Amino acid sequence: xxxxxxxxxxxxxxxxxxxxxxxxxxxxxxxxxxxxxxxxxxxxxxxxxxxxxxxxxxxxxxxxxxxxxxxxxxxxxxxxxxxxxxxxxxxxxxxxxxxxxxxxxxxxxxxxxxxxxxxxxxxxxxxxxxxxxxxxxxxxxxxxxxxxxxxxxxxxxxxxxxxxxxxxxxxxxxxxxxxxxxxxxxxxx
Numbered sequence: 001x002x003x004x005x006x007x008x009x010x011x012x013x014x015x016x017x018x019x020x021x022x023x024x025x026x027x028x029x030x031x032x033x034x035x036x037x038x039x040x041x042x043x044x045x046x047x048x049x050x051x052x053x054x055x056x057x058x059x060x061x062x063x064x065x066x067x068x069x070x071x072x073x074x075x076x077x078x079x080x081x082x083x084x085x086x087x088x089x090x091x092x093x094x095x096x097x098x099x100x101x102x103x104x105x106x107x108x109x110x111x112x113x114x115x116x117x118x119x120x121x122x123x124x125x126x127x128x129x130x131x132x133x134x135x136x137x138x139x140x141x142x143x144x145x146x147x148x149x150x151x152x153x154x155x156x157x158x159x160x161x162x163x164x165x166x167x168x169x170x171x172x173x174x175x176x177x178x179x180x181x182x183x184x185x186x187x188x189x
Contacts, residue, residue, distance in 0.1 A: 006095055008074025011086065012136040014095075015039035016072045018171060020103065024065040026055050028180065035134065036071065042133035044088065045073050048096055058098045066105045072097040074136070116167070117152035119144045123165040144168035 008014030017036040020027040029052060040047050048054065055069055075092040121144040129137050144155040145168045155168035166172045174181045 002095060002097065003076065006074055006076055007088070007092075008072065008076075008095060008136050012138075013043065013088065014072055014074030014136045015043060015045060016070060016134050016136060019069050019071075021055075021059050021064065021067040021069050021100070022105075024056065024059055026052060026069065036073075039133040039135065040073060042130040043075070043135065045075060045092070045094060047073070048094075051096070054096070054098055058100055062100050064100050064102055066103050067100045068103045070097075070099045072099075072136070114153040114170070115151060116154050116156040117148055118158060119147040119155045119168070121147060121155075121157065121168075122160055123157045125160070141168040 002009060015036065017032055017039065019029070019032040026032065033047070033051070036051075037047055051071070055071065059065070059067055059069070072095070074095045074097075075088055076095045077089050077093050121140055124137060124140050129135055140157065141155075144157055148155050154170050157165040157168060159165050164172070
């Protein structure tokens with residue numbers, strides 16, 4: 001159960017990471033964990049040491065070997081000195097939520113390129129919310145998905161400068177020379 005006063009719910013004070021499970025194992029775990037670490041660090045949160053085991057336990061409990069997994073970590077409480085609750089606690093309790101949903105096994109037909117549509121909605125700027133952190137602040141993505149025409153699979157967001165920022169509802173994953181690439185955790189190319 002998530003408290004109605006959880007800061008992730010009230011303020012978007014949390015992070016999330018989506019990943020794929022294949023054969024009951026988190027795919028590209030090290031890369032996804034690193035992205036989650038960077039996100040947690042930006043908000044002053046910690047990754048539980050047993051997080052991978054929690055993911056596998058959740059997959060097993062739901063009898064899923066092929067799945068989409070969402071990990072959410074929130075700062076459960078605010079500062080006791082702040083009546084509004086907007087001040088983060090220096091020693092936060094955390095909520096860790098892991099959800100899974102069945103996914104079809106990957107096949108050639110299912111890995112066909114998606115149809116992208118560039119949308120007018122712009123991503124939240126770097127100087128507002130750290131964009132390298134996958135925070136719970138996703139209103140820009142919700143609005144981008146609302147713009148999609150029926151033929152498009154996914155919304156592609158561009159920065160104000162016109163560079164690709166990412167997709168609204170999916171991770172931008174590229175296959176280059178038979179290698180899977182996900183967005184880096186820093187300014188690396």
